[in-house]
Amino acid sequence: MRRFWVILKKELKEMLTWVTLIPIILITVVYGLLGRVINSEQKKQSAPQPVAVVDYDKTATSKALTGILSGVNLKVTTYTDGEVDEIVRKVVAEKGSAVLVIPQGFEAGIGAQKPQKVQTYTIMRSFSLLGMTSSIKLDAALNAMNQYVGDQYIKAGAPGLDPAIVRNAITAQSFVTVGGRSAEGNPQEIVGVVMQQTMIIPIVLTLVIIMAAQMIAASIAGEKENKTLETLLSTPVGRGSLVTAKMMASGIVALISAAAYMVGMKSYMGSLLGGSGGTSSASGQAIQQLGLVLDLRGYLLLGLSVFAGIMVALAIAVILGAFAENLSSVQVLITPLMMMVLLPYLITMFVDLNSTSPILKWFIYAIPFAHPFLAAQYIFARNFTAVIGGIVYQGALFFVFATIAARIFSTDRILTMKLNTARVGSSPGNWPILRLIGSLFKRHK
Amino acid sequence: MEQALVVENLKKSYGKFEALHGVSFEVASGEIFALIGPNGAGKTTILRIVSTILQPTSGNVVVYGMDVQKEAPRVREIISYLPEEAGAYKHLTGLGYLRFMAELFAADTATQQEYVRRASDITGLGDRLRDKIGTYSKGMTRKLLLSRAVMTHPKLAVIDEPTSGLDVVAAIDIRQSIRRTTSEGMAVLLSSHNMLEIEYLSDRVAIIDNGTIHDVGTPQGLKAKYGKANLEEVFVEVVRQ
Ligand SMILES: Nc1ncnc2c1ncn2[C@@H]1O[C@H](COP(=O)(O)OP(=O)(O)OP(=O)(O)O)[C@@H](O)[C@H]1O
Ligand SMILES: [Mg+2]
Numbered sequence: 001m002r003r004f005w006v007i008l009k010k011e012l013k014e015m016l017t018w019v020t021l022i023p024i025i026l027i028t029v030v031y032g033l034l035g036r037v038i039n040s041e042q043k044k045q046s047a048p049q050p051v052a053v054v055d056y057d058k059t060a061t062s063k064a065l066t067g068i069l070s071g072v073n074l075k076v077t078t079y080t081d082g083e084v085d086e087i088v089r090k091v092v093a094e095k096g097s098a099v100l101v102i103p104q105g106f107e108a109g110i111g112a113q114k115p116q117k118v119q120t121y122t123i124m125r126s127f128s129l130l131g132m133t134s135s136i137k138l139d140a141a142l143n144a145m146n147q148y149v150g151d152q153y154i155k156a157g158a159p160g161l162d163p164a165i166v167r168n169a170i171t172a173q174s175f176v177t178v179g180g181r182s183a184e185g186n187p188q189e190i191v192g193v194v195m196q197q198t199m200i201i202p203i204v205l206t207l208v209i210i211m212a213a214q215m216i217a218a219s220i221a222g223e224k225e226n227k228t229l230e231t232l233l234s235t236p237v238g239r240g241s242l243v244t245a246k247m248m249a250s251g252i253v254a255l256i257s258a259a260a261y262m263v264g265m266k267s268y269m270g271s272l273l274g275g276s277g278g279t280s281s282a283s284g285q286a287i288q289q290l291g292l293v294l295d296l297r298g299y300l301l302l303g304l305s306v307f308a309g310i311m312v313a314l315a316i317a318v319i320l321g322a323f324a325e326n327l328s329s330v331q332v333l334i335t336p337l338m339m340m341v342l343l344p345y346l347i348t349m350f351v352d353l354n355s356t357s358p359i360l361k362w363f364i365y366a367i368p369f370a371h372p373f374l375a376a377q378y379i380f381a382r383n384f385t386a387v388i389g390g391i392v393y394q395g396a397l398f399f400v401f402a403t404i405a406a407r408i409f410s411t412d413r414i415l416t417m418k419l420n421t422a423r424v425g426s427s428p429g430n431w432p433i434l435r436l437i438g439s440l441f442k443r444h445k
Numbered sequence: 446m447e448q449a450l451v452v453e454n455l456k457k458s459y460g461k462f463e464a465l466h467g468v469s470f471e472v473a474s475g476e477i478f479a480l481i482g483p484n485g486a487g488k489t490t491i492l493r494i495v496s497t498i499l500q501p502t503s504g505n506v507v508v509y510g511m512d513v514q515k516e517a518p519r520v521r522e523i524i525s526y527l528p529e530e531a532g533a534y535k536h537l538t539g540l541g542y543l544r545f546m547a548e549l550f551a552a553d554t555a556t557q558q559e560y561v562r563r564a565s566d567i568t569g570l571g572d573r574l575r576d577k578i579g580t581y582s583k584g585m586t587r588k589l590l591l592s593r594a595v596m597t598h599p600k601l602a603v604i605d606e607p608t609s610g611l612d613v614v615a616a617i618d619i620r621q622s623i624r625r626t627t628s629e630g631m632a633v634l635l636s637s638h639n640m641l642e643i644e645y646l647s648d649r650v651a652i653i654d655n656g657t658i659h660d661v662g663t664p665q666g667l668k669a670k671y672g673k674a675n676l677e678e679v680f681v682e683v684v685r686q
Contacts, residue, residue: 234521234524
């Protein structure tokens with residue numbers, strides 16, 4: 001038993017180094033914060049959402065129904081006249097989330113036990129998961145209205161009442177509004193199709209970036225571990241060629257796997273969300289009308305953004321790989337990069353950047369891998385400045401990291417740089433990263 | 446005679462630790478020059494600087510008239526470096542490895558093939574060259590790497606502990622290979638702690654300890670100077686002073 005403890009102690013000492021602990025601490029802190037952010041976003045979502053009711057009927061019934069809407073946690077503004085299009089545009093500008101139109105003759109129709117149609121406009125600003133909630137709210141509102149009308153019928157107790165009309169007196173003709181444009185279609189279905197298009201990108205991108213980064217870092221660390229790097233560095237191969245070739249190889253493999261994932265994911269997501277085969281042609285038309293498909297320019301911008309993201313990841317991975325002394329340390333070294341990739345993915349899934357706090361927004365923008373995730377959303381929203389700005393930012397970061405990587409490879413740091421594997425208990429001070437940054441741009445004579 | 450290598454007042458620090466405190470020596474072309482010294486003396490550090498993969502903190506290192514820092518790419522064309530405990534790509538066959546390395550040095554396919562042919566002869570591995578390097582013994586790998594290092598007719602070969610970890614027979618084999626190839630005019634800078642090997646192999650020897658060269662001379666000259674029967678005793682005497 002004593003020998004067992006000796007081994008256990010040795011293993012723990014080896015594993016509990018600052019190199020392994022710091023990523024764990026970072027992950028805990030960052031994801032803890034993330035949880036709180038998402039929590040507060042959800043609270044924001046559960047605050048009453050502003051909607052507008054256009055009441056052309058102006059009767060007791062329509063007023064009662066408007067009152068019901070306030071009951072299902074909606075902040076209602078009522079309009080009694082004006083063009084629907086005008087009002088919708090106004091509500092869009094005022095950041096409302098939906099418009100409900102009650103047509104003239106509504107009360108009379110209800111009284112005559114005829115099914116009535118209202119029009120709903122769901123205003124979409126983001127295609128994150130939370131962005132869908134407003135259309136779900138509208139459904140709830142419609143249900144409450146139907147229940148109210150049904151109750152009225154039952155109370156009146158008219159003979160020969162059609163059960164169908166008791167249950168479903170009001171049906172909705174639903175429209176979706178994106179930007180200034182509206183088109184008829186089922187909001188859930190449209191969101192589904194758009195998500196299918198945009199959600200694949202971050203999932204695939206996350207996998208690809210992590211894979212590419214791991215491959216290149218492992219290839220550098222592997223050359224160190226197998227003691228082939230020194231030989232390679234003494235051959236006439238230019239240091240630039242060496243780094244670029246390694247980056248390109250990982251990039252090519254990453255792109256091939258990206259394509260493979262894309263095909264696989266598309267059919268998987270298709271089966272989840274109904275797929276384009278299951279989409280009604282009405283929704284298909286609406287998506288076209290709303291400009292929610294990527295055209296050539298859209299694909300080009302998206303492709304550029306994704307490519308830039310991969311390049312930034314590769315440049316960072318080269319630097320991280322240079323710190324690794326062997327293959328087993330690659331896993332740990334790559335963790336910060338993985339977090340940087342996963343964080344914007346998780347946040348943009350749950351948080352609508354348009355409505356979030358500016359600090360969080362710029363924090364997300366600062367992460368280079370957020371931009372490919374956001375690109376599709378911004379392209380749909382016709383916000384090309386943001387997309388191009390993101391690509392330029394990624395390009396600048398790539399330039400910075402590639403310069404640092406080239407510097408590491410063209411000096412002897414590629415061989416002498418090591419992570420401080422000091423055990424916990426000794427100070428994590430004199431972090432090699434800080435020393436590296438300090439010394440990197442010092443002039444060598 | 447033309448100097449293959451001139452090292453002048455070379456200093457190297459790793460962080461605050463100074464590993465070399467001003468080392469100077471010269472190697473003539475066609476000469477085998479050995480650095481001998483205990484563990485941690487700074488031998489590998491010198492060889493790495495000469496091979497352009499470490500940068501000196503101060504001092505000059507010139508290979509055939511070219512500065513190793515300012516003209517590193519040109520120096521790399523005419524030297525070859527065999528690191529201590531060097532490895533090869535395990536998924537490649539011996540032949541595949543030679544082809545790969547030859548392609549890095551050769552300007553055209555004909556030259557590449559010539560390099561590979563030459564290396565295959567020197568290895569003496571025969572058909573085993575077609576096996577994966579992962580299946581090789583330590584001695585076989587070392588022979589492969591040494592052949593690789595000399596196949597390009599380098600004007601200066603830098604070899605760190607040519608025979609460490611090898612049995613007597615394999616070591617003699619390697620020494621003979623080195624001897625044979627220098628007869629073609631190649632200069633060799635090597636390091637070792639094996640004094641017998643050095644005596645057999647080297648034209649001149651530098652005794653280095655703690656980052657300082659204590660004496661330089663031919664094995665015979667050093668033995669005569671200190672009145673000792675072999676290099677080992679000379680070494681102990683010099684280091685003690
Ligand atoms: N990357 C490094 N970082 C810090 N110190 C180093 C590094 N490489 C070598 N040293 C130190 O420099 C000194 C000289 O090392 P070097 O490897 O040149 O010795 P050596 O003579 O080759 O020894 P050996 O015979 O054991 O191979 C040693 O004290 C060593 O600890
Ligand atoms: Mg050594």
